[in-house]
Amino acid sequence: MGVLRLENVRKSFGAVPVIHGVDLEIPSGEFVVFVGPSGCGKSTLLRIIAGLEPVTAGQIKLDGIVVNNLEPAERRVAMVFQSYALYPHMTARKNMAFGLKIAGLSKHDIETRIADAARALQIEQLLDRIPKDLSGGQRQRVAIGRAIVREPQLFLFDEPLSNLDAALRVQTRIEIAKLHKLVDSTMIYVTHDQVEAMTLADRIVVMNSGRVEQVGTPLELYRQPRNLFVAGFIGSPMMNFLPVDIVESPRGRSAVGANGAAISFAGAPVGPATLGIRPENLSVAADGQGFIAGTLVLEEHLGEHRLIHAVAADGTELIAKLPDGPAYPADANLHFTFDPRHTHLFGADGVRIGSTQEQGTLEHA
Numbered sequence: 001m002g003v004l005r006l007e008n009v010r011k012s013f014g015a016v017p018v019i020h021g022v023d024l025e026i027p028s029g030e031f032v033v034f035v036g037p038s039g040c041g042k043s044t045l046l047r048i049i050a051g052l053e054p055v056t057a058g059q060i061k062l063d064g065i066v067v068n069n070l071e072p073a074e075r076r077v078a079m080v081f082q083s084y085a086l087y088p089h090m091t092a093r094k095n096m097a098f099g100l101k102i103a104g105l106s107k108h109d110i111e112t113r114i115a116d117a118a119r120a121l122q123i124e125q126l127l128d129r130i131p132k133d134l135s136g137g138q139r140q141r142v143a144i145g146r147a148i149v150r151e152p153q154l155f156l157f158d159e160p161l162s163n164l165d166a167a168l169r170v171q172t173r174i175e176i177a178k179l180h181k182l183v184d185s186t187m188i189y190v191t192h193d194q195v196e197a198m199t200l201a202d203r204i205v206v207m208n209s210g211r212v213e214q215v216g217t218p219l220e221l222y223r224q225p226r227n228l229f230v231a232g233f234i235g236s237p238m239m240n241f242l243p244v245d246i247v248e249s250p251r252g253r254s255a256v257g258a259n260g261a262a263i264s265f266a267g268a269p270v271g272p273a274t275l276g277i278r279p280e281n282l283s284v285a286a287d288g289q290g291f292i293a294g295t296l297v298l299e300e301h302l303g304e305h306r307l308i309h310a311v312a313a314d315g316t317e318l319i320a321k322l323p324d325g326p327a328y329p330a331d332a333n334l335h336f337t338f339d340p341r342h343t344h345l346f347g348a349d350g351v352r353i354g355s356t357q358e359q360g361t362l363e364h365a
Contacts, residue, residue: 002028002063002153002186004049009058011044011210018044020210021058026188026203031180034190035197036207036233042190043158045207049188050079050156062153073103078147079156082163084139086131092142093127096149103150113149120182121145121175137168141175148183157189161196173200194234198222206230228350231276237307237319239344240282242275242292255345261291263340268353276344279321282336284308290335294318296328310334 004026011019019041026032034042047053049060051072060067067075086095093114100110118124121141131139140160147155157176161169177200180187191197197204198218206213206221206229214226218234225231231239244255246268254262255275263275284290294310301324308320308328318336328334345353 004154004186004188005059005061005064006049007059007061009045009048009060010056011041011048011053012056017056018210019048019056022212024205024212024215026186028186029184031187031189031200031202032205033197033201033203034188034205034207035194036192036213038192040207041210042192042205042207046079046156046158046188046190049154050077051075052079075154076152077154077156078150078152079158080140080143080147080160082159084131084143084163086139086143086146088131091128091130092123092134092145095131095142096127096146099146099150110149113151114145117145117148120148120179136164137172140164140172144176144179148179153186155183155185155187157187159191160189161191161193169196176200195236198234204234206233208233224352225276225344226352228274228276228346231344231346231352235278237279237321240277240279240316240318241346242277242316243314244273244275246270246273257291263291263343265345265353268345269347272348273353274346274350276346277338278342279307279319281338281342282318282320283322283338284320285335285337288335290337292316292318293333293335296330296332296334299327301327308334310336 006022006024009019009022010017022045034045036042044053048055051070055068062075087098090098096114096117097110100113118127121144123138123141123145126134126138126142134142161172164172173196189200201218203215203217204221205215208229214221214230221230221234225234228241242257244257246253246265247256247270249262252264252266253268253270255265255273256262292312294312296308296310298309300307304324306322306324308322310318312318320336347353
């Protein structure tokens with residue numbers, strides 16, 4: 001099983017609230033990623049689920065049983081920490097066996113579980129080494145193996161890749177994805193890296209200041225962000241945000257940019273708003289006409305594509321992701337345009353109103 005349900009979970013440190021009434025249900029076998037900036041409460045929430053932090057209010061249910069007052073060892077969860085947390089004087093084998101010995105398993109069962117986990121993680125040749133003789137990636141795999149052998153209902157990962165170099169992060173991320181398919185257990189993974197979240201998760205929980213901003217599949221969050229925070233956090237490079245005014249026009253309501261260019265947005269409330277455009281949907285207008293103009297600040301050539309960084313007259317920062325090509329002149333004045341079907345409109349309160357979808361038309365000033 002491994003069905004987790006959080007009901008109005010709250011946590012305070014003294015008089016300071018850090019988790020503000022989280023409601024969440026995670027079905028058995030799902031891979032869920034908690035993502036958000038540093039200090040948003042994602043690791044604290046994970047520690048509450050593990051039983052390492054007491055909950056201030058609300059209920060934590062695992063397979064329908066309230067586990068608020070159960071010790072970590074009684075919850076049938078296994079946690080992989082950012083710092084590996086291996087016993088330095090024990091071999092990898094003994095690190096993986098330690099918890100099983102405490103639980104009273106037989107020597108045969110312990111050896112069988114360790115052999116199966118080591119084979120899955122490709123660490124059979126490392127079992128007789130102590131942690132100081134292992135690389136960072138090898139230590140992390142031993143830590144993951146220690147969690148696997150416990151055969152928990154719930155796997156918890158607290159930023160397990162943050163201490164690894166870039167290449168090893170990618171490799172270990174793939175191994176964790178394979179592991180989920182292999183063990184078919186419920187997994188909760190905490191990270192501040194939205195790329196990890198997008199590539200690993202069945203569903204993502206976006207957190208901010210102790211609150212859940214949105215829950216959904218990676219593509220749901222990418223294509224239909226609920227608010228400005230989610231739109232800016234999910235996606236790399238982040239979404240462009242352009243200040244606009246929603247006004248009445250002969251064709252209905254339109255979002256008007258700083259230079260007078262307009263895009264139709266039926267049903268949007270009149271007043272100030274924010275237009276969101278992903279960098280890959282923003283292009284440079286060859287004819288010198290566009291929704292917004294900006295001065296080139298930086299051009300990053302990344303092989304198959306390049307990132308164009310510019311700043312508009314009102315200070316709005318712009319990023320366009322374009323196919324690689326000849327560099328623009330320094331301080332070039334560029335005009336940016338886009339397909340209006342690939343835009344997002346956010347109201348003055350930061351909440352997403354919608355997108356133009358098939359009805360939008362872009363009118364140059």
